[in-house]
Each structure stands twice: as C-alpha cells, then as structure tokens.
Amino acid sequence: MRIKDGFALRSIAGHHIVIGEGVAQVDFKKMVSMxxxxxxxxxxxEGKDFTVEDLANLLTDKYDVTYxxxxxxxxxxxxxxxxAGVVAR
Amino acid sequence: MAxxxxxxxxxxxxxxSLEEGDNTWDSLANYEPFVVSGTGEVLFSLELVQGxxxxxxxxxxxxxxxxxxxxxDIYTVxxxxxxxxxxxxxxxxxxxxxxxxxxxxxxxxxxxxxVFCINNALMLLYAFRTAALDTIxxxxxxxxxxxxxxLFLGKSGTGKSTHSRLWLKNIPGSRLLNDxxxxxxxxxxxxxxxxxxxxxxxxxxxxxxxxxxxxVRINRAPHxxxxxxxxxxxFASLYSSSSGLRAIKSVADGLFATVSAVVEKVPSYLLxxxxxxxxxxxxxxxxxxxx
Numbered sequence: 001m002r003i004k005d006g007f008a009l010r011s012i013a014g015h016h017i018v019i020g021e022g023v024a025q026v027d028f029k030k031m032v033s034m035x036x037x038x039x040x041x042x043x044x045x046e047g048k049d050f051t052v053e054d055l056a057n058l059l060t061d062k063y064d065v066t067y068x069x070x071x072x073x074x075x076x077x078x079x080x081x082x083x084a085g086v087v088a089r
Numbered sequence: 090m091a092x093x094x095x096x097x098x099x100x101x102x103x104x105x106s107l108e109e110g111d112n113t114w115d116s117l118a119n120y121e122p123f124v125v126s127g128t129g130e131v132l133f134s135l136e137l138v139q140g141x142x143x144x145x146x147x148x149x150x151x152x153x154x155x156x157x158x159x160x161x162d163i164y165t166v167x168x169x170x171x172x173x174x175x176x177x178x179x180x181x182x183x184x185x186x187x188x189x190x191x192x193x194x195x196x197x198x199x200x201x202x203x204v205f206c207i208n209n210a211l212m213l214l215y216a217f218r219t220a221a222l223d224t225i226x227x228x229x230x231x232x233x234x235x236x237x238x239x240l241f242l243g244k245s246g247t248g249k250s251t252h253s254r255l256w257l258k259n260i261p262g263s264r265l266l267n268d269x270x271x272x273x274x275x276x277x278x279x280x281x282x283x284x285x286x287x288x289x290x291x292x293x294x295x296x297x298x299x300x301x302x303x304x305v306r307i308n309r310a311p312h313x314x315x316x317x318x319x320x321x322x323x324f325a326s327l328y329s330s331s332s333g334l335r336a337i338k339s340v341a342d343g344l345f346a347t348v349s350a351v352v353e354k355v356p357s358y359l360l361x362x363x364x365x366x367x368x369x370x371x372x373x374x375x376x377x378x379x380x
Contacts, residue, residue: 008341012349013320019328019345021335031325 001078002049007086009034009042018042018086032084037063038077052078095131096123099272099283099298101219105211106136113137116204119286122296133218135195135210141187143171150336154178161209163334172213176205186210192218212270212287216332220343223275225351226332229304231266231282232256237302238266238282239376240273242330247307248364250291255369260377265293270332273301273351280351301355303376310361313371323357324349 008021016039018032034042037059044058055074060067081087091106092114102125107113145167154160160175160182172186184199184206195214199206216226229240230249234256241249249268256263269289271282284295306318306326318326328348335341358376362368 006336010345010349012324013353015321017321017324019335021338021341031321033321 001087001089003046004088095125096120097125098123098285099274102129102131104131104134119294122294123286133193133214138196138198140198141196143187174206174209176202217340220333220340223347225273225347226270228330230268231271232263233266233299234263238299239302240304241307243307247309251364252307259366259369260373268293280354304357305360308361313362313368315358315360315372315375318357318359320352323352
C-alpha cells in the first residue's frame, strides 16, 4: 500500500493530524488524527510502497514489543488509514 | 496611460491599474476606504489589459461549481498561473488573469462581469500572496463588541450573516465589521481581525481592526447551545473556512502556520442554534469576556 498524493502530516498543539493539501484534496475537509506511534509510522513510509509487515517491523525497531503485538497494531493502523482514504491498497 | 490606485488591507499594500477613461472606478467604491496615498512598495499589483500571451497551460485545479456558485479554474502556465473566472458555474468564462509564480503581479482581461472579475482577482491575489505573511482571508461574518472582533463561520446558507444581524439587534454595542471576507493577521503575536473591501452582498467596507475575541462556528439546530471546541476541532473549523489553494506548497504551509497559531491563541466555539434572538444572547453570554 501507499500514502495517497497530497496528504501531509502536520503537528498542532501536541496533536498529529493528516490533512489533504494536494490538487485532488482541495475539497478534502476531513482530518485524520494520529497518536505518536502512528505519526512515526507515517513519517517512515511517506513516499514509499509498504506492507503491514513493514509497519510491524518499524514498531519493533522503535518500541519494546513482540512482533505479534506489533503486527496486530500495524494492521489496525493500516485499516484506519485505508478507511479514512489517505492510503491506497 | 493607465490610472493606478494603491490600497492597504490589513497592513498589506496592493495596487490596481485601469486604462485611462475606464469608468469602472465608479463601481469599485468598496475599495475607497482602503486607498492610501504615496508610493509605498506594494505586495502585488493587478492591471487590467486587453489580452495577454501565454504558453504551457496545464490543469491545476478545476472547480466543479453548482449552477449558482462562482467558477474559479486554475492552471499552471510557463512562469506562473492562469485563473479563469465566472460568477456562475453554468456560465462561460468572464475573465482571465495571468499571475506571476510568486503572485506579485496579475494581469486581467475580461469579456463580461468586469467588477466581479476585479473583486475576485484581487481577493485571490491577496489570499495567495499573503499566505506566508501571518495573514488569512476568512469566509465569515464579523461583529465588533467591547473592542473585540467575533467571527461567525459556517457553510454557505447556515446563517453567518443572520447571526451577525441578531447580535446587532440584541447585543448592545455591537457593530458589523465585515459580512463575508474579513482578514485575520497576527500582529506582534496577537490575532487581529481587519475589515476589507470584500463583504459579500452587504456593503460594509471598514478600514479598521480589532483583536479577535472568539471564533464561532454556526450550526443550524433545533435549539440554542454553545460549547468550546478543542484546539484540533478549532483548527479544522478555521482551516476549512480559510481561502487559499492547498495545492501550492508555499500557500498550504503559510495557511497551516497561521491557522494553527490563531486557534492556539483565541477560543473557538461551536454554536448550535436557531435563527432567533436567543441564539445571539446565548452566544454573546459565553464569548464576551473569554477573548
């Protein structure tokens, strides 16, 4: 999967949000808020193709978690991004 | 020989030039309160011309307006941008403006609706050129009370102007500053709201400014209730009511910086309301004194 063109991660008052800024996103009014670990994942996969496994590996690299737990969290994050329309399968 | 006037809106200077003998000035009285004399350096200039050459036209943002909405289509061209304007979606293009890549110089040619084209060309240039300068153009109605500006936001038809009128009628000391497109600029760390020459259908062109007291999003509901927004919702609210094409990175970066600074400094509210006197009373009770 891949982050769609024109979505940018921004920080405001300690919150992370993704907002649409590209040509196709001019009318995109919805914002997706993210916690620190989701923002970390976003920053590391921006502009690249990635899989749930890649996300899980990024989580185990940074946080002290088992691969199973990381995979489960990564699946949830990916599903949320796809549902929000900011990532394409 | 063109005739040029220089204007100052929220401390930013810009100029408009019409050809000699053009009597369109008579229809541009909304700018007169903002005229400045002298020859300060302008941020941008707009010149009316008979036509212009361009090359390399490519789609950037094509509006898909409803029949009754205005059309603004944007293209990239060699050296800058091309804007095509019309008052209504179903109508042929009324005017074309070619703009330098840094939005400092626009040239406009019109076939119809000249005043509409001039107003929109200047609003577009202003929003784009000042985006990186702590300045945002807001689609809002704004009243002043006790020396502070209160902005009412909302989708078209939710009753921004109606709510301002309810303040004028019910809340002593209220006056209208602008009914459609005020400007917020952060001056010495303080967000201030400025009157502009752009006020929608209400002729209200006031060259004054006030610290922002609060920003209120109007939401039509079967009752009147107000609550304070979290900063993240406040951001979403103000960002979606700010002018400027997000597809241009310098504009998107500037908008983000200004909108986030504003919502961190002034309170934002969501007002569920009917279009009734009580709505203004409920709203003013909460927001005056919180600024």
